[in-house]
Amino acid sequence: MKIMIADDHELFRDGLRHVLEQLDGEVEIAEASDYPQALAKAQSEPGINIVLLDLAMPGMPWVEGLQSLRQILPASVPVIILSASDDRRHVLQAVNLGAAGFIPKTSSSRVMLSALKLVLSGGVYLPPALLEPSSEPSSLDHAMGGAGDASFLTPRQREVLVLLGQGKSNKEIARVLQLAEGTVKLHVTAILKALNVNNRTRAVVAASQMGLTGDTADLR
Numbered sequence: 001m002k003i004m005i006a007d008d009h010e011l012f013r014d015g016l017r018h019v020l021e022q023l024d025g026e027v028e029i030a031e032a033s034d035y036p037q038a039l040a041k042a043q044s045e046p047g048i049n050i051v052l053l054d055l056a057m058p059g060m061p062w063v064e065g066l067q068s069l070r071q072i073l074p075a076s077v078p079v080i081i082l083s084a085s086d087d088r089r090h091v092l093q094a095v096n097l098g099a100a101g102f103i104p105k106t107s108s109s110r111v112m113l114s115a116l117k118l119v120l121s122g123g124v125y126l127p128p129a130l131l132e133p134s135s136e137p138s139s140l141d142h143a144m145g146g147a148g149d150a151s152f153l154t155p156r157q158r159e160v161l162v163l164l165g166q167g168k169s170n171k172e173i174a175r176v177l178q179l180a181e182g183t184v185k186l187h188v189t190a191i192l193k194a195l196n197v198n199n200r201t202r203a204v205v206a207a208s209q210m211g212l213t214g215d216t217a218d219l220r
Contacts, residue, residue: 001023001025001026001027001028001049001050001120002027002028002029002030002045002047002048002049003020003027003028003029003030003048003049003050003051003052004029004030004031004032004038004041004042004045004048004050004051004052005017005020005029005030005031005032005052006031006032006033006035006037006038006051006052006053006054006057007032007033007052007053007054007057007082008033008034008054008056008057008058009054010033012054012105013031013033016052016082016112017029019109019112019113020116022109022113023113023116023117030045030048033057033058034057034058034059035057035058035059035060035062035064035065035068035069036059036060037059038051038053038057038065038069039065039068039069039072042069042072042073043072048073048077049077049120050077050078050079050080050116050119050120051069051073051077051078051079051080052080052082052103053065053066053069053079053080053081053082053099054081054082054083054084055081055083055085055090055094056083056084056085063093063097066079066081066094066097066098066099067097067098070097070098078100078101078119078120079098079099079100080099080100080101080102080103080115080116080119080125081094081099081101081102081103082102082103082105082112083102083104083105084104084105084106091126091127092205095126095201095202095205096202098199099201100119100124100199100201101115101118101119101124101125101126101201102125102126102127103115103116103125103127104127118167118168118169121169121171121172122169122170122171123167123168123169123172124164124167124200124201124204125167126167126201126204126205126208152194153190153191153194156177156187157187157190157191157194159177160173160177160184160187160188160191161191161203161207162207163176163177164188164191164200164203164204164207165203165204165207165208167204170184170185170188188200188203191203
């Protein structure tokens with residue numbers, strides 16, 4: 001597995017490299033210290049499986065950098081924001097621009113590894129503080145592009161959405177609900193359409209804002 005670490009602090013990159021060595025299997029690390037380097041390596045390094053990206057890097061504004069990186073990388077390669085900033089607006093904007101998750105730099109190595117494993121399995125990791133109901137619905141609506149209405153979902157789709165809201169992968173959802181993974185994929189597609197979002201990360205945010213991140217037993 002090849003992971004690209006894009007961060008302008010060498011000490012942090014060194015520390016993260018040691019954390020990533022605890023992942024199962026052989027891990028190859030590519031490093032970048034600014035946005036131009038990150039974009040160049042995204043084009044030249046074959047087989048990158050995941051990118052850990054610090055928002056505040058030299059070279060260009062982070063919005064432009066993330067957009068450019070997302071355009072270069074295949075859609076199947078997740079870009080995880082790993083930042084010291086926990087500004088809710090920045091997190092939501094990054095999700096809106098295609099980030100597959102957000103891990104605060106203050107997280108423990110155990111949390112970081114668990115979050116990475118979750119994302120690599122197709123799930124989503126967002127900081128717990130983001131999943132708390134927001135007192136600023138207008139800013140959320142702007143970031144999400146206008147969330148849809150969960151009332152149009154079937155009971156089963158609402159169960160799937162609860163588990164999406166917990167960041168679970170399709171495989172984990174299938175196991176919890178005792179469904180075929182293909183059936184879960186169909187439900188997820190229907191949910192994204194109903195909520196007017198285009199990826200599961202944004203569905204997680206929408207689910208959290210609707211209060212659908214609790215126990216699936218509550219919906220049965």
